[in-house]
């Protein structure tokens with residue numbers, strides 16, 4: 332059983348030697364105990380780093396060609412794209428994606444492999460504690476996951492990109508040709524038998540986060556717009572609400588003009604059309620949004636189904 336690790340690296344020269352040492356030790360240990368084949372290894376994906384990352388990867392590869400492999404992207408394509416490049420190009424019966432900064436616990440890799448042996452196609456690494464993250468990151472992450480769920484996007488709570496995927500899950504993933512990728516939500520869409528292993532997320536071993544706030548927001552927006560049509564529907568709902576309100580305002584205006592002496596000349600004829608036209612515009616936008624949403628889903632050409640077994 333060949334299990335390869337996929338490690339996206341962007342300017343990670345500060346942690347890479349230690350990461351390589353620990354990951355190789357994990358594979359060595361499992362290979363010695365006969366859990367995985369000795370041909371298992373580590374695929375570093377250099378995401379267009381500007382520091383010595385690629386030199387380090389090349390040196391590792393030269394030192395232990397059977398254990399270390401390198402994939403170099405031509406430019407910085409982003410974490411998700413780098414991850415996908417590794418998942419598409421690394422061979423093996425299963426792949427485990429893990430960050431280069433060792434925030435994810437190398438120690439649970441054997442449990443992931445064990446779950447795979449027990450027949451799970453996808454094993455999610457789920458953070459038990461987020462003590463190492465700042466309060467802001469913790470609360471914003473929780474709020475974001477809630478929002479995603481409310482919008483109908485299925486994600487595993489407190490799971491990022493530390494996961495094992497079997498060859499057939501990877502093949503299924505290969506059929507998704509969309510370019511706005513948010514793997515966290517894409518993987519649950521695949522189906523198959525899945526389970527989770529739990530770990531404590533530690534602090535970054537060295538170096539600084541490669542996810543500044545802007546990038547994180549970009550990823551967050553991507554997670555919503557790539558998977559949910561609900562924001563478009565909300566426009567339609569707002570339109571219907573506005574229409575109802577304008578109708579009520581109209582009745583009220585008529586009542587004021589006809590039965591009281593408080594009617595101001597010209598008021599109703601200004602306010603009612605404004606509310607009415609506003610509602611009409613929002614409804615129209617909602618209808619157009621509905622069609623755009625359909626077009627969006629069609630152009631993604633996502634597979635409609637994936638056969639797990641035929642008897």
Ligand code: UDP
Nearest residue numbers: 339340341378409410413430431540541542
């Ligand atoms: N990463 C990457 N390309 C990028 C940004 C990040 O390949 O453009 C990698 C990075 O090297 C690390 C992983 O993605 O292995 C997660 O990044 P980081 O640890 O900086 O994110 P954080 O844990 O702070 O959210």
Ligand code: MG
Nearest residue numbers: 430432434535
């Ligand atoms: Mg990190």
